[in-house]
């Protein structure tokens with residue numbers, strides 16, 4: 001029997017497994033597909049909430065901790081696995097910001113680097129940008145990471161540890177319980193039904209977390225929010241920083257890829273990439289970078305964000321069961337928040353002093 005069984009191998013499950021394994025616990029990580037291939041693969045990898053001032057302090061607290069920790073995490077992974085997730089501090093330029101005054105007040109309060117810049121500075125920094133932008137908010141410390149590579153590096157690192165077992169294509173289909181304890185985890189592995197045991201079970205199943213918890217008659221307010229994205233590729237990257245306008249963004253990767261995102265769609269668990277979304281994303285992208293009209297799209301995909309109220313994740317013990325925990329509901333910010341979220345839950349599971357106040361994320365406080 002393992003010490004911890006984690007349901008879901010997205011960024012949140014992978015990073016939690018890493019923390020627990022580092023404390024010498026025996027960890028089993030299950031995924032119904034392959035680890036790191038759902039939202040954590042589909043995301044843009046911006047290491048900041050898009051409009052950080054629009055979130056509550058519970059999101060800011062996790063984001064601030066994680067943003068500072070990211071360079072260390074990536075350096076450790078490169079050292080351990082040789083896989084470089086290409087974390088890069090590209091900065092983020094927000095154009096025609098509707099709530100610039102609120103943003104600036106928030107930045108001062110949170111000691112967040114943010115500058116108002118005029119047209120001359122905008123076009124000096126980004127000469128290819130469409131004409132007509134008069135001012136912008138420049139956030140120089142915002143980074144982006146190639147999240148598929150980050151997941152790959154985490155899987156490689158975990159796979160090399162003797163106290164971690166990763167089981168892919170292993171779907172959780174129910175639980176057994178005894179009194180106030182989860183006593184078994186029912187799974188389908190290689191088309192066969194089985195039951196696993198663990199001292200403590202943690203649900204990190206992203207958009208599917210509520211489905212998993214419903215097997216025990218529990219619920220959390222997490223619903224899938226579909227996001228679609230387009231990909232371009234250039235010999236020479238046409239932009240330097242992440243560009244954001246009216247909720248849509250362009251992200252430059254080091255290798256010349258450029259991502260254009262993203263839609264927000266409430267349509268259940270459907271992950272189909274659609275022509276309507278493609279046209280809508282293209283329109284937004286052309287408004288920022290007209291030269292894209294001369295370039296072909298090389299990819300389009302969709303992922304399911306785990307949408308929780310106010311984007312505040314559920315982190316902690318669930319009602320009624322003494323050995324059942326959750327770490328899910330990171331909505332649009334799972335890639336930035338995950339290191340702090342995993343650390344906070346690991347602190348709680350291992351009896352360490354928590355990095356931040358766990359109260360806002362506890363399922364018991366969220367009814």
Ligand SMILES: Cc1cc2nc3c(=O)[nH]c(=O)nc-3n(C[C@H](O)[C@H](O)[C@H](O)COP(=O)(O)OP(=O)(O)OC[C@H]3O[C@@H](n4cnc5c(N)ncnc54)[C@H](O)[C@@H]3O)c2cc1C
Pocket residue numbers: 007008009010011012013030031032033034035036037038039040041042043044045046047048170171172173204205206207208209212226227228229261262263302303304305306327328329330331332333334335336337
């Ligand atoms: C288009 C888009 C753009 C985004 N951009 C950003 C961004 O720039 N920055 C940012 O911070 N965040 C971004 N996000 C959000 C971020 O991707 C998510 O918040 C984050 O990936 C959630 O991670 P997770 O591990 O909770 O979920 P997931 O990565 O979805 O992982 C959950 C895992 O659970 C598994 N699972 C589910 N049910 C079961 C079961 N019954 N049994 C076993 N396994 C199960 C799934 O197979 C999956 O692998 C974006 C998301 C999208 C879709």
